[in-house]
Amino acid sequence: MPSKVNFTIAGALRYFAIALYVLFALFPIYWLVKIAVTPDRLIYTEGTNIWPSAFTLDNFRSVLFLTDFLVYFKNSLIVSFGTAFFTTIIATAAGYAFSRFHFRGKVVVISVMLITQMFPLLMIIAPIYKIMAGLHLLDSLVGLIIVYTAFNVPFATFLMQSFFDGIPKDLEEAAMIDGCTRFQALRRVIFPLTLPGLAATLGFIFTAAWSELLFALMLINSNENMTFPVGLKTFVSKFAVDWGQMMAAGTLALIPSCLFFILIQRFLVQGLTAGAVKG
Amino acid sequence: MTEIQLNAVNKQFGNVQVLKDINLNFKDGEFVVLVGPSGCGKSTLLRMIAGLETITSGDLIFGEDRVNDLEPRERDIAMVFQSYALYPHMSVERNLGFSLEIRKRGAAEKQEKTAKASGILGLNQLLDRLPKALSGGQRQRVAMGRAIVRDPKIFLFDEPLSNLDASLRIEMRIEIAKLHHKLKTTMVYVTHDQVEAMTLADRIVVMNAGRVEQVGTPLDLYSKPNNLFVAGFLGSPKMNFVDHTNKALHLPKTSLHQDAKTYGIRPEHVSVAAADKKANLIGVVEVVERLGSDTMFYLNYGSENPFVVRVPGIDQTQVGEKIGVLFQQENLHRFDQSGSAIIA
Numbered sequence: 001m002p003s004k005v006n007f008t009i010a011g012a013l014r015y016f017a018i019a020l021y022v023l024f025a026l027f028p029i030y031w032l033v034k035i036a037v038t039p040d041r042l043i044y045t046e047g048t049n050i051w052p053s054a055f056t057l058d059n060f061r062s063v064l065f066l067t068d069f070l071v072y073f074k075n076s077l078i079v080s081f082g083t084a085f086f087t088t089i090i091a092t093a094a095g096y097a098f099s100r101f102h103f104r105g106k107v108v109v110i111s112v113m114l115i116t117q118m119f120p121l122l123m124i125i126a127p128i129y130k131i132m133a134g135l136h137l138l139d140s141l142v143g144l145i146i147v148y149t150a151f152n153v154p155f156a157t158f159l160m161q162s163f164f165d166g167i168p169k170d171l172e173e174a175a176m177i178d179g180c181t182r183f184q185a186l187r188r189v190i191f192p193l194t195l196p197g198l199a200a201t202l203g204f205i206f207t208a209a210w211s212e213l214l215f216a217l218m219l220i221n222s223n224e225n226m227t228f229p230v231g232l233k234t235f236v237s238k239f240a241v242d243w244g245q246m247m248a249a250g251t252l253a254l255i256p257s258c259l260f261f262i263l264i265q266r267f268l269v270q271g272l273t274a275g276a277v278k279g
Numbered sequence: 280m281t282e283i284q285l286n287a288v289n290k291q292f293g294n295v296q297v298l299k300d301i302n303l304n305f306k307d308g309e310f311v312v313l314v315g316p317s318g319c320g321k322s323t324l325l326r327m328i329a330g331l332e333t334i335t336s337g338d339l340i341f342g343e344d345r346v347n348d349l350e351p352r353e354r355d356i357a358m359v360f361q362s363y364a365l366y367p368h369m370s371v372e373r374n375l376g377f378s379l380e381i382r383k384r385g386a387a388e389k390q391e392k393t394a395k396a397s398g399i400l401g402l403n404q405l406l407d408r409l410p411k412a413l414s415g416g417q418r419q420r421v422a423m424g425r426a427i428v429r430d431p432k433i434f435l436f437d438e439p440l441s442n443l444d445a446s447l448r449i450e451m452r453i454e455i456a457k458l459h460h461k462l463k464t465t466m467v468y469v470t471h472d473q474v475e476a477m478t479l480a481d482r483i484v485v486m487n488a489g490r491v492e493q494v495g496t497p498l499d500l501y502s503k504p505n506n507l508f509v510a511g512f513l514g515s516p517k518m519n520f521v522d523h524t525n526k527a528l529h530l531p532k533t534s535l536h537q538d539a540k541t542y543g544i545r546p547e548h549v550s551v552a553a554a555d556k557k558a559n560l561i562g563v564v565e566v567v568e569r570l571g572s573d574t575m576f577y578l579n580y581g582s583e584n585p586f587v588v589r590v591p592g593i594d595q596t597q598v599g600e601k602i603g604v605l606f607q608q609e610n611l612h613r614f615d616q617s618g619s620a621i622i623a
Contacts, residue, residue, distance in 0.1 A: 170362045187506045189366055
């Protein structure tokens with residue numbers, strides 16, 4: 001049957017394309033891990049071999065026990081969770097308001113939020129530095145959380161707004177007629193349906209804060225307050241780059257992001273609103 | 280069970296006035312259907328009764344109480360939405376019992392009322408399912424069940440059947456009629472489907488462009504429409520309107536009226552005759568529709584719209600034949616310049 005043959009060929013091609021993409025996307029991570037487990041002496045001599053002839057965990061050992069990596073790691077966790085938490089709360093509230101209410105100045109607020117996304121960060125780093133200095137928040141994790149939150153709220157708000165827009169207004173109205181206050185309707189009906197959106201926003205903001213370098217580099221200068229991306233730079237000395245340790249640190253730094261996404265992926269893939277309204 | 284009164288109710292969205300000076304009185308236990316073309320304001324009016332839209336001016340009274348400023352949850356109403364608006368993350372059972380859950384009623388009461396509602400609507404087998412695993416008709420039933428469980432003072436329906444296919448729509452229409460008979464609660468039902476309006480309503484409110492055109496029992500509106508709009512809106516096929524200057528029209532003197540600018544006659548109130556002097560209207564058959572029970576003729580009589588004739592049974596008249604039409608004079612409607620009916 002020709003149609004079935006076509007179908008299987010199309011299916012095979014599709015999987016081939018997906019496999020190709022996965023390979024492409026995962027290769028850098030593979031390379032990161034590969035170099036992390038390669039003994040120092042082999043890094044340059046074996047060049048681009050797919051797998052080193054000797055395997056070692058020395059790089060991980062030295063990163064964990066001989067450097068300040070754990071301090072950076074802890075700071076990054078604090079900053080990333082703090083940013084993700086505050087940004088999501090603010091963005092959820094703002095996104096709900098933009099999605100459901102008409103109020104004076106709504107267009108202005110949205111436009112201003114959009115404009116903030118248009119400037120290159122380099123342009124505003126000097127004024128931000130000045131402001132943070134005035135607030136005595138230089139070289140502090142709290143300062144970093146505030147700056148990250150401020151910069152992520154607009155995008156996160158638009159993201160949340162689009163999730164709220166996707167939830168039919170009828171559901172809230174039905175809940176309010178069923179006896180809920182607006183807040184109860186939000187909490188018991190709308191909020192559970194926004195979980196995929198919340199998870200996506202949390203994940204996005206967490207990763208953004210986790211990997212941010214520029215502000216962290218400018219605003220943090222003491223070793224005990226450095227976040228991970230800044231700390232990574234300490235592996236680059238004037239005359240050499242310690243590739244093995246750097247890659248080992250990078251591999252370890254992937255772990256929280258991976259855990260976080262494993263945790264939220266259930267919500268990301270769920271199409272919870274299916275069946276809410278007419279089918 | 281509650282009477283609903285609307286006194287001089289207005290609604291404005293910005294500069295647009297969508298409802299103009301609405302005065303209505305729905306009796307206790309009455310089934311009222313609000314009907315009209317899209318954008319006539321019927322859904323807005325329903326949402327104002329529900330408390331989902333504010334009232335710009337005027338009074339909305341349930342029983343003795345003015346409820347303008349009450350929240351939806353304080354009005355003791357239940358509403359069935361066009362989209363059903365089932366909570367997608369809750370099972371059918373929880374959907375049904377949600378209003379009781381919110382009001383912190385006991386498990387026993389919840390169980391009893393949910394069971395009763397699901398029994399009435401035949402949902403017993405579906406209680407554990409999520410809405411996404413239900414068909415359109417089943418979702419519709421759950422939406423109605425959710426309203427029944429509440430045991431509210433007033434039921435509101437916002438075009439509840441418009442997402443269903445034709446046969447299911449008829450089935451659910453009968454269910455709703457039975458439900459009203461059983462519960463005897465005041466019900467307000469919005470639709471643009473005049474068949475639903477005619478079959479369900481104790482009284483129909485015909486709306487157009489934010490105004491009430493006429494209020495009355497279905498048969499009142501059918502036989503004594505106040506104006507051209509109501510006459511044309513109710514009835515299928517529509518009433519035929521013939522301009523008083525049309526050359527094809529020959530009415531007996533007793534049927535004429537000096538102020539009448541338009542004459543109206545329903546397709547079922549005419550009969551086919553020879554195309555001679557006795558005929559009230561002569562035209563050429565352009566289209567014939569044979570429905571088995573009825574035969575419809577669309578006549579060209581020199582006007583923009585065809586004249587529709589509906590005769591019972593099977594009629595052998597063919598396309599292209601010239602035929603005459605006799606009007607039942609007692610069912611002839613006359614309308615003046617402004618479109619208002621002239622009561623002879």
